[in-house]
Amino acid sequence: MITLILVRHAKSDWGTGLDDHERPLNDRGRRDAPVMARRLAATGVRPARILSSTAVRARTTAQTFADALGVSVETDEGLYGAPGSRLLATAAACGVTDVMVVAHDPGMTVLAEQLSDGGIGAMPTCAVATFVWDTDDWDVATAVPPARWNLDTPRDVSGD
Numbered sequence: 001m002i003t004l005i006l007v008r009h010a011k012s013d014w015g016t017g018l019d020d021h022e023r024p025l026n027d028r029g030r031r032d033a034p035v036m037a038r039r040l041a042a043t044g045v046r047p048a049r050i051l052s053s054t055a056v057r058a059r060t061t062a063q064t065f066a067d068a069l070g071v072s073v074e075t076d077e078g079l080y081g082a083p084g085s086r087l088l089a090t091a092a093a094c095g096v097t098d099v100m101v102v103a104h105d106p107g108m109t110v111l112a113e114q115l116s117d118g119g120i121g122a123m124p125t126c127a128v129a130t131f132v133w134d135t136d137d138w139d140v141a142t143a144v145p146p147a148r149w150n151l152d153t154p155r156d157v158s159g160d
Contacts, residue, residue, distance in 0.1 A: 001097065001132060001133065001134060001135070001136065002097045002098070002132070002133040002135060002136060002137075002138065002141045003045060003047070003097065003098045003099075003130065003131070003132050004088075004091050004099060004100075004101070004115075004130070004131045004132075004141075004146075005040070005045065005047055005099070005100040005101070005128060005129070005130050005131075006087070006100075006101055006103075006108055006111060006112055006123065006127075006128070006129040006130075006131070007036075007061060007062070007065060007100060007101070007102045007103075007126070007127070007128050007129075008102075008103070008104065008105060008108045008109075008123040008124065008125055008126065008127050009025075009029075009053070009055070009057045009058040009060075009061040009102060009103070009104060009125065009126070010025050010028075010029030010030070010032050010033040010036075010057065010060070010061045010064075010125055010126040011025065011026050011028040011029035011032065011125040011126065012024065012025055012026060012029055012057040012125075013025065013026040013029075014026075020055070021054070021055050021056070021080065022055075022056050023055070023056060023057055024056050024057060024060065025057055025060050025061070028125075029057065029060075029061070029125065029126065032125070032126040032154040033060070033061050033064040033065070033126055034064055034068070035154065036065075036126050036127075036128055036152065036154060037064050037065040037067070037068035037069070038068055039128070039152060040065065040068070040069070040128055040130075040152070041068045041069055043130075045098075045130060046069055046070070046071065046098065047069065047071055047096075047098045047099050047100040048071070048096040048097070048098045048099065049071065049072075049074060049094055049095075049096050049098075049099050049100070050062050050065060050066050050069075050071050050072070050073045050074065050099075050100045050102065051073075051074050051075075051076055051079065051090060051091065051094060051099060051100065051101050051102070052073050052074070052075050052076070052079065052101075052102040052103070053075070053076070053077075053079040053080040053081075053082075053102065053103045053104060054075045054076070054077045054079070054080055055080050055104070058079070058080075058102050058103060058104065059073065059075060059102075061102050061126065062075075062100075062102040065100065065102070071100075073102075076090060078090065079101065079102075079103045079104075080103075080104065081104060081107070082103060082104075082107045083106075083107050083110065084106075084107045084108070084109075084110035084111030084112075084114060085111075086107070087101050087103055087107050087108070087111050088111055088115075088142060089142075091138075092138035092139075092141070092142050093138075097136050097138075105123060108123040108127075108129075109121075109122050109123045112127075112129045112151070115129075115131050115145070115146055115149060116129070116131075116149050116151075117145060119149070119151075120149075120151050124153050124154070124155065125154070126153070126154050127151060127152070127153045127154075128151070128152045128153075129149065129150070129151045129152075130149060130150045130152075131146040131148075131149045132146055132147055132148050132149070133146050133147055134147045
C-alpha cells in the first residue's frame with residue numbers, strides 16, 4: 001500500500017515584515033499544528049519520511065508532526081511554491097511508500113482536489129489529507145485514483 005499524507009503548513013504571521021519564505025507561525029498556527037499532529041498520530045498512520053518546504057512556516061509545521069510521529073524531517077527547496085504535479089512527483093521519487101509532504105497553496109489544494117476527484121475543494125491551513133492506494137508501485141499510484149482518502153482540518157477539531 002502507498003500512503004500519501006499532504007499537510008498544508010499551519011497559519012502563518014503576515015504582520016512581521018519578513019520575507020515570505022521567513023514568515024513564522026502565528027498564535028493559531030502554533031496552537032493548531034500540535035493538535036493536528038496528535039490527531040494524525042492517534043490514527044496509527046506513520047510516514048517513513050516527512051518532506052517539507054524550506055519556508056519557516058512549513059518547516060515548523062513539519063517538525064511538530066515529526067515530533068508527534070517519531071519521524072525526521074527532510075527539507076526540499078523545490079517544495080516551496082511548488083505546483084501539485086511537483087508535490088506528487090517529489091513524493092513518488094522519495095523511495096518509500098508512506099510519505100508526508102508539508103507545503104503550500106495553491107499546490108496543496110490543486111493536488112488534493114485532483115486526487116480526491118473534486119471531493120476536497122480546499123486545503124485550509126494545517127489541513128491533513130491522507131490518500132491510500134492498494135499498490136506498492138508509485139507508477140501505478142500516480143496514474144490511478146487512490147482507493148480511499150480522508151481530510152481532517154483544524155475546523156473539524158474546534159468546531160469554528
